[in-house]
Protein backbone atom coordinates (compact mmCIF):
# COMPACT_ATOMS: atom_id res chain seq x y z
CA UNK A 819 0.00 0.00 0.00
CA UNK A 820 1.46 3.33 -1.09
CA UNK A 821 0.85 6.39 1.10
CA UNK A 822 2.09 8.71 -1.68
CA UNK A 823 -0.09 7.61 -4.59
CA UNK A 824 -3.51 9.29 -4.84
CA UNK A 825 -6.25 7.20 -3.27
CA UNK A 826 -9.76 6.51 -4.56
CA UNK A 827 -12.67 7.58 -2.30
CA UNK A 828 -14.02 4.03 -2.51
CA UNK A 829 -10.96 2.86 -0.50
CA UNK A 830 -12.02 5.09 2.38
CA UNK A 831 -15.54 3.73 2.85
CA UNK A 832 -16.43 2.64 6.39
CA UNK A 833 -19.72 1.06 7.33
CA UNK A 834 -20.72 0.59 10.97
CA UNK A 835 -23.82 -0.84 12.64
CA UNK A 836 -25.05 -0.11 16.15
CA UNK A 837 -28.13 -1.22 18.03
CA UNK A 838 -30.00 1.41 20.04
CA UNK A 839 -29.99 0.11 23.63
CA UNK A 840 -31.82 1.59 26.64
CA UNK A 841 -28.69 3.50 27.73
CA UNK A 842 -28.68 5.33 24.36
CA UNK A 843 -32.23 6.67 24.73
CA UNK A 844 -34.05 9.61 26.26
CA UNK A 845 -37.38 9.59 28.13
CA UNK A 846 -39.20 9.28 24.78
CA UNK A 847 -37.42 6.01 23.94
CA UNK A 848 -35.51 7.57 21.06
CA UNK A 849 -31.74 7.85 20.67
CA UNK A 850 -29.92 10.84 22.15
CA UNK A 851 -28.63 13.18 19.45
CA UNK A 852 -25.24 13.18 21.18
CA UNK A 853 -24.99 9.39 20.95
CA UNK A 854 -25.66 9.48 17.20
CA UNK A 855 -23.14 12.32 16.89
CA UNK A 856 -20.44 10.29 18.61
CA UNK A 857 -21.09 7.32 16.30
CA UNK A 858 -20.92 9.67 13.30
CA UNK A 859 -17.62 11.08 14.60
CA UNK A 860 -16.12 7.59 15.04
CA UNK A 861 -17.26 6.39 11.61
CA UNK A 862 -15.90 9.53 9.93
CA UNK A 863 -12.57 9.39 11.80
CA UNK A 864 -12.06 5.81 10.57
CA UNK A 865 -12.72 6.93 6.97
CA UNK A 866 -10.13 9.71 7.33
CA UNK A 867 -7.62 7.27 8.81
CA UNK A 868 -8.23 4.83 5.99
CA UNK A 869 -7.15 7.61 3.66
CA UNK A 870 -4.10 8.99 5.47
CA UNK A 871 -3.06 6.15 7.84
CA UNK A 872 -2.24 8.79 10.48
CA UNK A 873 -3.65 9.98 13.78
CA UNK A 874 -6.49 12.42 13.05
CA UNK A 875 -8.48 14.99 15.02
CA UNK A 876 -11.94 16.34 14.30
CA UNK A 877 -11.54 19.97 13.25
CA UNK A 878 -15.26 20.56 12.67
CA UNK A 879 -18.62 18.95 12.19
CA UNK A 880 -21.02 20.86 9.94
CA UNK A 881 -24.69 21.18 10.67
CA UNK A 882 -26.14 17.79 11.63
CA UNK A 883 -29.84 17.49 10.83
CA UNK A 884 -31.79 14.71 12.52
CA UNK A 885 -34.51 14.05 9.99
CA UNK A 886 -36.15 11.07 11.75
CA UNK A 887 -36.07 9.84 15.37
CA UNK A 888 -34.27 6.54 15.94
CA UNK A 889 -36.04 4.22 18.36
CA UNK A 890 -34.77 1.74 20.93
CA UNK A 891 -34.18 -1.69 19.34
CA UNK A 892 -33.54 -0.27 15.88
CA UNK A 893 -30.27 -0.85 14.06
CA UNK A 894 -28.35 2.27 13.12
CA UNK A 895 -26.28 1.96 9.97
CA UNK A 896 -23.57 4.56 9.38
CA UNK A 897 -21.76 4.81 6.06
CA UNK A 898 -18.94 7.26 5.53
CA UNK A 899 -16.48 8.19 2.80
CA UNK A 900 -13.79 10.84 2.23
CA UNK A 901 -15.17 13.40 -0.25
CA UNK A 902 -12.33 15.88 -0.52
CA UNK A 903 -8.74 16.29 0.61
CA UNK A 904 -6.92 19.58 1.18
CA UNK A 905 -3.29 19.72 2.27
CA UNK A 906 -3.67 18.33 5.80
CA UNK A 907 -7.45 18.12 6.08
CA UNK A 908 -10.07 15.71 4.78
CA UNK A 909 -13.83 16.17 4.43
CA UNK A 910 -15.85 13.06 5.24
CA UNK A 911 -19.56 12.61 4.55
CA UNK A 912 -21.59 10.25 6.74
CA UNK A 913 -25.13 9.05 6.10
CA UNK A 914 -27.10 7.51 8.96
CA UNK A 915 -29.99 5.14 8.37
CA UNK A 916 -32.24 3.44 10.92
CA UNK A 917 -33.60 -0.05 10.31
CA UNK A 918 -36.60 -1.50 12.11
CA UNK A 919 -35.52 -5.08 12.81
CA UNK A 920 -39.09 -6.43 12.89
CA UNK A 921 -40.36 -4.92 9.64
CA UNK A 922 -37.10 -4.33 7.75
CA UNK A 923 -38.20 -0.75 7.05
CA UNK A 924 -35.13 1.47 6.62
CA UNK A 925 -35.19 5.26 6.76
CA UNK A 926 -32.69 8.08 6.39
CA UNK A 927 -32.17 9.42 9.94
CA UNK A 928 -29.31 11.94 9.64
CA UNK A 929 -26.37 13.11 7.54
CA UNK A 930 -23.28 15.13 8.33
CA UNK A 931 -20.02 16.43 6.91
CA UNK A 932 -16.95 16.46 9.12
CA UNK A 933 -13.43 17.74 8.64
CA UNK A 934 -10.44 15.89 10.06
CA UNK A 935 -6.82 16.99 10.23
CA UNK A 936 -3.97 14.48 10.04
CA UNK A 937 -1.28 14.84 12.70
CA UNK A 938 2.39 13.88 12.64
CA UNK A 939 4.24 12.25 15.53
CA UNK A 940 4.56 15.63 17.25
CA UNK A 941 0.85 16.37 17.03
CA UNK A 942 1.26 18.94 14.23
CA UNK A 943 -0.91 19.00 11.07
CA UNK A 944 0.82 17.08 8.29
CA UNK A 945 0.22 16.65 4.57
CA UNK A 946 -1.90 13.75 3.37
CA UNK A 947 -1.95 12.04 0.00
CA UNK A 948 -4.29 13.30 -2.70
CA UNK A 949 -7.76 11.93 -3.37
CA UNK A 950 -8.48 10.63 -6.85
CA UNK A 951 -12.24 10.59 -7.47
CA UNK A 952 -13.06 8.03 -10.15
CA UNK A 953 -16.80 7.91 -10.73
CA UNK A 954 -19.05 10.79 -11.78
CA UNK A 955 -20.65 10.79 -8.32
CA UNK A 956 -17.27 10.90 -6.56
CA UNK A 957 -16.20 13.82 -8.76
CA UNK A 958 -19.43 15.67 -8.01
CA UNK A 959 -19.05 15.05 -4.25
CA UNK A 960 -15.50 16.36 -4.46
CA UNK A 961 -16.58 19.59 -6.18
CA UNK A 962 -19.41 20.14 -3.70
CA UNK A 963 -17.04 19.49 -0.79
CA UNK A 964 -14.62 22.09 -2.13
CA UNK A 965 -17.37 24.73 -2.05
CA UNK A 966 -18.35 23.70 1.50
CA UNK A 967 -14.71 23.95 2.60
CA UNK A 968 -14.58 27.60 1.53
CA UNK A 969 -17.82 28.40 3.37
CA UNK A 970 -16.54 26.59 6.47
CA UNK A 971 -13.26 28.48 6.53
CA UNK A 972 -15.04 31.81 5.96
CA UNK A 973 -17.38 31.04 8.85
CA UNK A 974 -14.50 29.96 11.12
CA UNK A 975 -12.67 33.25 10.34
CA UNK A 976 -15.82 35.27 11.03
CA UNK A 977 -16.36 33.47 14.37
CA UNK A 978 -12.73 34.12 15.29
CA UNK A 979 -13.19 37.86 14.65
CA UNK A 980 -16.36 37.93 16.78
CA UNK A 981 -14.69 35.99 19.60
CA UNK A 982 -11.73 38.42 19.54
CA UNK A 983 -14.17 41.36 19.84
CA UNK A 984 -15.74 39.80 22.94
CA UNK A 985 -12.47 38.80 24.57
CA UNK A 986 -12.09 40.26 28.09
Ligand SMILES: CC(C)(COP(=O)(O)OP(=O)(O)OC[C@H]1O[C@@H](n2cnc3c(N)ncnc32)[C@H](O)[C@@H]1OP(=O)(O)O)[C@@H](O)C(=O)NCCC(=O)NCCS
Nearest residue numbers: 874875876877878903904905906907908933935943970974
Ligand atom coordinates in the same frame (compact mmCIF):
# COMPACT_ATOMS: atom_id res chain seq x y z
C1 LIG B 1 -7.79 21.12 13.96
C2 LIG B 1 -6.44 21.77 14.31
C3 LIG B 1 -5.37 20.68 14.33
C4 LIG B 1 -6.12 22.80 13.25
O1 LIG B 1 -4.96 23.45 13.68
P1 LIG B 1 -4.47 24.82 13.02
O2 LIG B 1 -3.39 25.36 13.85
O3 LIG B 1 -5.66 25.68 12.67
O4 LIG B 1 -3.80 24.27 11.74
P2 LIG B 1 -3.71 24.90 10.31
O5 LIG B 1 -4.03 26.35 10.29
O6 LIG B 1 -2.38 24.46 9.76
O7 LIG B 1 -4.87 24.15 9.51
C5 LIG B 1 -4.78 22.77 9.29
C6 LIG B 1 -5.94 22.35 8.45
O8 LIG B 1 -7.13 22.43 9.21
C7 LIG B 1 -8.12 23.11 8.49
N1 LIG B 1 -8.98 23.77 9.46
C8 LIG B 1 -8.61 24.58 10.46
N2 LIG B 1 -9.71 24.98 11.16
C9 LIG B 1 -10.77 24.39 10.58
C10 LIG B 1 -12.18 24.40 10.83
N3 LIG B 1 -12.72 25.09 11.84
N4 LIG B 1 -12.97 23.68 10.02
C11 LIG B 1 -12.46 22.96 9.01
N5 LIG B 1 -11.14 22.90 8.72
C12 LIG B 1 -10.31 23.61 9.49
C13 LIG B 1 -7.34 24.10 7.62
O9 LIG B 1 -8.13 24.51 6.52
C14 LIG B 1 -6.17 23.25 7.22
O10 LIG B 1 -6.56 22.40 6.14
P3 LIG B 1 -5.60 22.20 4.84
O11 LIG B 1 -4.22 21.88 5.34
O12 LIG B 1 -6.22 21.04 4.13
O13 LIG B 1 -5.66 23.47 4.06
C15 LIG B 1 -6.48 22.46 15.73
O14 LIG B 1 -7.41 23.53 15.69
C16 LIG B 1 -6.88 21.51 16.82
O15 LIG B 1 -6.06 20.75 17.33
N6 LIG B 1 -8.15 21.53 17.26
C17 LIG B 1 -8.63 20.62 18.28
C18 LIG B 1 -9.02 19.29 17.68
C19 LIG B 1 -9.72 18.41 18.67
O16 LIG B 1 -9.36 18.34 19.82
N7 LIG B 1 -10.80 17.73 18.22
C20 LIG B 1 -11.65 16.97 19.06
C21 LIG B 1 -11.11 15.70 19.49
S1 LIG B 1 -10.47 14.68 18.20
